[in-house]
Amino acid sequence: MLRMTKQADYGIVLMSYLANQPERPFSAPDLAVETQLPLPTVSKVLKHLCREGLLSSHRGVKGGYSLSQDPRQITVAAMIAALDGPIAFTECIEDTPGSCSQEDNCHLRANWQRINQSVTQALEDISLFDLAVSSRPPLVQLGSVRGALAN
Amino acid sequence: MLRMTKQADYGIVLMSYLANQPERPFSAPDLAVETQLPLPTVSKVLKHLCREGLLSSHRGVKGGYSLSQDPRQITVAAMIAALDGPIAFTECIEDTPGSCSQEDNCHLRANWQRINQSVTQALEDISLFDLAVSSRPPLVQLGSVRGALAN
């Protein structure tokens, strides 16, 4: 175990796709087709990412979603946090004070924060750009692709 | 989110306690009292840790549990893996081939493995000894405690 949710998984797949096609926005139906993921769920995830500020949306007939920042500045940690909430290995890291019966005599808390920090750091060290570059599928029309990527 | 289960949480609390009292084994009821955790759950977790080889058990009237290895050699990663299963951020890391509909054209898999490896490494870099040392509560009888810790 120790797994992130499918929402975060899907979200990163979608963001990676967008990072590889920066020239135009994509609608939810388009992205569902491209990623072979169910449309309602794709739609839900995109809306969520938009609300969290990682995507920009545009309504209307020619609307769709696009990245709101440079892929180099979006970390894996940020994407997971946007969809799954703050990265908190244990309850006591996230919850409001008083929720843990052992609060007064818990000497492990500082350690949890350390562990949490380690993991967060690991996830912050990887950007969407890193993911997208190596997930970019091999393409036939290399010429046009190179042109697109030059942006 | 991105949280380990309470089982793992409890397990680490229990292991930390044992690491600080290496001179003798403790029974499940004793540990439940000391850690202020519910006995049935404590018992379940201890059995689990024992089956996974992190604890040694001894049955009978004077029985109980004790660490089976030096705390320096037990990593946080190992304890979490023992109780929550292998650290696998996404399904596709853990599952049997064929379970992911996108297996053929998923270009993210290698990236997930990288991310997973980062996090695993972060958790392997912290030992039970590290946790126990800083979670050891301040004690009044410093003399006797020093003696016990000298083991």
Added chain:
DNA sequence: CAAAAATAGGACTCATTCAGTCCTGATTCA
């Protein structure tokens, strides 16, 4: 040898959370 105390293993229930779908409204463009 018998009783008590402890672990071993698993079955079981309940609550929570996740995954996924659907509906209604607001916005934009042709």
Added chain:
DNA sequence: TGAATCAGGACTGAATGAGTCCTATTTTTG
């Protein structure tokens, strides 16, 4: 004005986690 799209939330069913309990088996002690 109508079609396409996003926005937001309600809702259901499935999966999983948390926790309890019961019945062996083992070991020590009197």
